[in-house]
Amino acid sequence: MARYRNRIEDRRHRRGTNRYLWPGRPSSSGRKGDSRLSAAFLAPVTLVLSKTVRDRFAAVLVDWRLFENPFLLIEDIRIPIVEFDRASDIESALKGMADIIRTNFGITAAEAKRDPDSRVARLYAGWRRFSEYEHSQNIGASTHDDIRAFWSQPVPIESRHFAEWPVYSGLANHGTALYLLDAHHDLAQWVRPGPKDDDERKESEELLLRTLSGFVDPYARKQPDFSYEVLLHFGERSRRVLASGDVFGYDELMSLEHVIDGKFDARGRFKGKVIAFGKDLGIQEFVPRRPLPQNRRDVVGPFAFCIGTFEQLLTNTTHTEQQFDHLKLQAEKFGGLAVYRDDLRVMPYGRPDSDFFKIEERRTHHAGRAFFSFRRVFGRVSISRTANPQLKDKAGREGLVVNRARNELQFLVIDLLVDFAARFFGTGSPIREEYLEEAQARAKAARETTQKVRTSQLAELRKFMKTNEPAIAAARTRIVQLKSKLSDVVRSKKTDEVAVISSEIRNLNRQLQDCKPPATPRKLANLETPFRQYRDLFGAASDEMADLRDEVAKAEAQIGRDDPGDVVKARVKANSDAIASFLDESTKAFVAKFDQLRNEWRETAAADKQRFAEAAEPYLKGKTSQTALASVLGLIDQRRSEIESELRSKYAALVKALDRLKEGIDLEEALSVIDDDRAELEDRLKEIYQVAQLGIAVEIIGHELESLDVEVRRNLEKMPADVRSTRSWKHAFEAHSALTEKLRFLAPMRIAGYRNRETITGAEIAGYLEEFFKRRFESEDISFEATKAFRAISFSDLRSRIYPVFINLLNNSMYWLQFVKDRRIVLDFRNGKAVVSDSGQGVDPDDVGRLFQLFFTRRAKGRGLGLFLSRVNLAAARHHIRYATGEDPRPLKGANFIIEFQGVNA
Structure with missing residues (x-):
C-alpha cells in the first residue's frame, strides 16, 4: 500500500506543477484539476479545440479512464497535445492523436517481455493488476476492456461536427470547442431514445439546463464578450439545447412589477432603484443593522445587486393574465438568485437546491412578511476578484469559501431583502396597503x-x-x-x-x-x-x-x-285616472319602503357607534405601563382606523346609491346590464377557448419553428463568404426571415422568451418598412414619412415582436387609403408617444372601443386578428397600443394609433 500511496501523491504533485496547457495559455491557478474532474464526470473521452486571436490552433485529446488505474505511473501515460495552423488540419491531426492514446493500453505479454524495465512493460503490468482487482470485485467488464472497445473504432467525430464551431467555419477568429464522447448516463439522456416524460430523463435535462442557463451574467448592463451554446448530435442531425442568449435578462427584469436594482458600497450601504406594484419609487437607500468589519482579511467590498419578482396570485398582480402566465413559465426556467464573479456564474448558487440567501427559509416563518419566493425571483449578486478579493471560490467551484467575508455578504443581502420587504413589498408595508388591499x-x-x-x-x-x-x-x-x-x-x-x-x-x-x-x-x-x-x-x-x-x-x-268628442274625452280621463292610481300606489309603496330603510339604517348606525367602544374595551380594562403606553396608543389608533375605513366604505356606498336614485338612474337595470356584460364576456371567453385549440397547433408549430429556424440560420451563415455575397443567397435568407417572422407573429408569447432583446431604433423600423412596402408605396401612390423625432428614438426589445406590429398598422392604413385621393402615412414621436398616422377617413367613433377585440374588423374579407395580436404582443413587454383620444398627437387627420414603448429613449 505504501507504493500505491506514493504513486497517488506523485501523480498529484506532477499535476499541480503543470501550470500551462500550452505555452502562453495560462490556466487559472488551482482550477485545472477541477476542470478535469468536471469533464471526466460528463464523458470518459474529451476533445478540446482552442484558438486565440494571436496563436495557432491547439488541441488535446484525453481519455480520463487512463487516470483511474492506480497501478500506472503518471509519466507513462501519454496525452496528445498538438498545434496546427489551419482549421482543415484538425481531422488529420485527430487520427495521429488517437494513435497516441492507443499506445497507453492493448500491450501484449510478448511486447512487455522484450524490455521488462520499459514503459511498455510497466503499462502491461499496471493494466493486468488493475483488471485482476476489478474482476475480484465482480465489477463486470474491466476498465481496460472498455477502453479497448472504444478505441478499436475510429474517433466518432466528423467534419460536420467541427463545422458547428464558428472558428472552424471561419465565422470567428477565436474560441473553444469541447467535444464529449461516449457520454456518461446523465448526459446521455439527451441523445438516448426513450420516453420524454421519464422522470429520470427530465431530472437530468433540467439539471443541465439549470447549470448552464445564465452561465454569463444576464443582468450586466454591458454584456461581456463571452458566448456559448450546447449542441446535440443525432446521427446526421444536430439540435441546439441552449445558448448564452437563452436567459431572462435585464430588460425583462425591469419589466417586472417588483424590482430592486443598485449597488452596495464598501461600508455595506445600498443605493438603488426600487419599483413596487409597477410604480417607480425612485432611488432608495439601505443601511445595515450593524457595521461591517474593516479588517482587510474580512472586508466584503462593493458589489452590484438586483432582484425582481411578481405577485404570487393573479388577483394581486398588476401584470395582465397573459404576462402573469408567461412569467410563471420563465420562473420555472430562469428563476433564482445567483452569484456572478467577473460576469461568470458561481455554482451552485441560484439553483433550486441551493438557496444561499435563505429566501425560502424565511418564508416558512411568515410568507407575507418575507414576501420573496426563491422560485419566483430573478436576480444576481455581482462580485469581482479586484473589488472582492476575500470572496473566493471553493476548489471545485461549488460555492464560495466559508469565511467572514462570505458570511458578511450573505448577511447584507438577507438584511436588505428583509428591510425592503417590510418597507415596500411584504405584508404590512404601506405600499402594499395602498396599492393592493384597497383594490382587492x-x-x-x-x-x-x-x-x-x-x-x-x-x-x-x-x-x-x-x-x-x-x-x-x-x-x-x-x-x-x-x-x-x-x-x-x-x-x-x-x-x-x-x-x-x-x-x-x-x-x-x-x-x-x-x-x-x-x-x-x-x-x-x-x-x-x-x-x-x-x-x-x-x-x-x-x-x-x-x-x-x-x-x-x-x-x-x-x-x-255619445258625441265622438265626448267619447275621446272620457277615454283620456279614464286612462289618466288609471295612471294616477298607479302612481299613488307606487308613491305609497316607495314611502313605506323608504321609511323602513331609514329605520333600518338608523338602527345600523346606532349599532356601529358601539363598535369602537367594544373594540377598545380590553385596552381600558388592562393595565398599561409607561414603557408600553406608546405601543398601546398605536394599537388603539390602528383599530380606530380599521373600523372607520370599513364604515366609510359602507356608508359612502349607501349615499352614492341614493345619489344615483336622485339622478334618476335605474340601479336594477344598471346592475342587470353589468351582469349581462359579464355573462357576455364569459361567453366570449368560451369562444376564445375554442380558438385556443388553434393556438395549440400554433404552439406546436412554434416549438418546431424555433429549433428549425436556428438550424437554417446557422447553416446559411456558415456558407462561404463568396456565396453569402450573392443576390440569390440574400433573397433566400430574407425569405426565410420573413417566413419565420410571420409565423412568430402568430405565437408571440411562445417565442418571446427564446431570443435576446436588442436595441431597436426608429430609423431601423422606418428603413425596414420602407424596404418591406417599397413596391406597394410606388404602385398605390402612397407617401411614407418617418419624422426626425421618430427616427431618433430607441428602446430594447425583440425585432420579431415590434416589426409585425408596424407591418399590421401600415397594412390597415394602406387598405383604407385606397378610398381617398391624398394618400399619406407618417410615423412620428411626440410627448413620449410614437404615432402611426394616415390621411384616410379615420375610425368611426362607435368602433374605437372595439378596435382591439378579437375578430372585430370593418375590412372586407378581414379576420380581425391583427390589432388584437398586436396589443397582446406588445403587452408581453409592457408596451401599450391604443387609438388616439383626447390630447393625443395626430399628425394627420385620418387614423392615429398611439404606441407607448417601455423604456424608450428619445
Whole structure:
C-alpha cells in the first residue's frame, strides 16, 4: 500500500506543477484539476479545440479512464497535445492523436517481455493488476476492456461536427470547442431514445439546463464578450439545447412589477432603484443593522445587486393574465438568485437546491412578511476578484469559501431583502396597503354584490312567475268571456253594456301589465325553460287583450250614442285616472319602503357607534405601563382606523346609491346590464377557448419553428463568404426571415422568451418598412414619412415582436387609403408617444372601443386578428397600443394609433 500511496501523491504533485496547457495559455491557478474532474464526470473521452486571436490552433485529446488505474505511473501515460495552423488540419491531426492514446493500453505479454524495465512493460503490468482487482470485485467488464472497445473504432467525430464551431467555419477568429464522447448516463439522456416524460430523463435535462442557463451574467448592463451554446448530435442531425442568449435578462427584469436594482458600497450601504406594484419609487437607500468589519482579511467590498419578482396570485398582480402566465413559465426556467464573479456564474448558487440567501427559509416563518419566493425571483449578486478579493471560490467551484467575508455578504443581502420587504413589498408595508388591499377589497365587494344581485334576481324571478302565472291564465279566460259577451252586446246594440265591458277591459289590462316579465339576468340557469314558457304565456295574453281592445273600440264607434268628442274625452280621463292610481300606489309603496330603510339604517348606525367602544374595551380594562403606553396608543389608533375605513366604505356606498336614485338612474337595470356584460364576456371567453385549440397547433408549430429556424440560420451563415455575397443567397435568407417572422407573429408569447432583446431604433423600423412596402408605396401612390423625432428614438426589445406590429398598422392604413385621393402615412414621436398616422377617413367613433377585440374588423374579407395580436404582443413587454383620444398627437387627420414603448429613449 505504501507504493500505491506514493504513486497517488506523485501523480498529484506532477499535476499541480503543470501550470500551462500550452505555452502562453495560462490556466487559472488551482482550477485545472477541477476542470478535469468536471469533464471526466460528463464523458470518459474529451476533445478540446482552442484558438486565440494571436496563436495557432491547439488541441488535446484525453481519455480520463487512463487516470483511474492506480497501478500506472503518471509519466507513462501519454496525452496528445498538438498545434496546427489551419482549421482543415484538425481531422488529420485527430487520427495521429488517437494513435497516441492507443499506445497507453492493448500491450501484449510478448511486447512487455522484450524490455521488462520499459514503459511498455510497466503499462502491461499496471493494466493486468488493475483488471485482476476489478474482476475480484465482480465489477463486470474491466476498465481496460472498455477502453479497448472504444478505441478499436475510429474517433466518432466528423467534419460536420467541427463545422458547428464558428472558428472552424471561419465565422470567428477565436474560441473553444469541447467535444464529449461516449457520454456518461446523465448526459446521455439527451441523445438516448426513450420516453420524454421519464422522470429520470427530465431530472437530468433540467439539471443541465439549470447549470448552464445564465452561465454569463444576464443582468450586466454591458454584456461581456463571452458566448456559448450546447449542441446535440443525432446521427446526421444536430439540435441546439441552449445558448448564452437563452436567459431572462435585464430588460425583462425591469419589466417586472417588483424590482430592486443598485449597488452596495464598501461600508455595506445600498443605493438603488426600487419599483413596487409597477410604480417607480425612485432611488432608495439601505443601511445595515450593524457595521461591517474593516479588517482587510474580512472586508466584503462593493458589489452590484438586483432582484425582481411578481405577485404570487393573479388577483394581486398588476401584470395582465397573459404576462402573469408567461412569467410563471420563465420562473420555472430562469428563476433564482445567483452569484456572478467577473460576469461568470458561481455554482451552485441560484439553483433550486441551493438557496444561499435563505429566501425560502424565511418564508416558512411568515410568507407575507418575507414576501420573496426563491422560485419566483430573478436576480444576481455581482462580485469581482479586484473589488472582492476575500470572496473566493471553493476548489471545485461549488460555492464560495466559508469565511467572514462570505458570511458578511450573505448577511447584507438577507438584511436588505428583509428591510425592503417590510418597507415596500411584504405584508404590512404601506405600499402594499395602498396599492393592493384597497383594490382587492373593491374587487371582492364588487364580485359579492354582483353575485348577490344575480342570486336575488333569480329568486325574485322564480317567485314572480309562480305568483303571476295563475293570474295570466285567469286573465286569458276572462278575455275569452268578454269577447263572447261583446259579440252579444253588438248584436243587441246595448250601448250601456259596451261602456261596462270597456271599463272592465281597462282594469283587466292594468292587472295584466302587473304580470309583465321583469328585466332578467343573462344567465337563467335552470329557469331558462320556465321563463320562456311564462314569457310566451304573457305574450299570448297581451295579444288577445290587444285584439279585444280593438273590438271594443269598433263597437263603441258603431253603436255608441255619445258625441265622438265626448267619447275621446272620457277615454283620456279614464286612462289618466288609471295612471294616477298607479302612481299613488307606487308613491305609497316607495314611502313605506323608504321609511323602513331609514329605520333600518338608523338602527345600523346606532349599532356601529358601539363598535369602537367594544373594540377598545380590553385596552381600558388592562393595565398599561409607561414603557408600553406608546405601543398601546398605536394599537388603539390602528383599530380606530380599521373600523372607520370599513364604515366609510359602507356608508359612502349607501349615499352614492341614493345619489344615483336622485339622478334618476335605474340601479336594477344598471346592475342587470353589468351582469349581462359579464355573462357576455364569459361567453366570449368560451369562444376564445375554442380558438385556443388553434393556438395549440400554433404552439406546436412554434416549438418546431424555433429549433428549425436556428438550424437554417446557422447553416446559411456558415456558407462561404463568396456565396453569402450573392443576390440569390440574400433573397433566400430574407425569405426565410420573413417566413419565420410571420409565423412568430402568430405565437408571440411562445417565442418571446427564446431570443435576446436588442436595441431597436426608429430609423431601423422606418428603413425596414420602407424596404418591406417599397413596391406597394410606388404602385398605390402612397407617401411614407418617418419624422426626425421618430427616427431618433430607441428602446430594447425583440425585432420579431415590434416589426409585425408596424407591418399590421401600415397594412390597415394602406387598405383604407385606397378610398381617398391624398394618400399619406407618417410615423412620428411626440410627448413620449410614437404615432402611426394616415390621411384616410379615420375610425368611426362607435368602433374605437372595439378596435382591439378579437375578430372585430370593418375590412372586407378581414379576420380581425391583427390589432388584437398586436396589443397582446406588445403587452408581453409592457408596451401599450391604443387609438388616439383626447390630447393625443395626430399628425394627420385620418387614423392615429398611439404606441407607448417601455423604456424608450428619445
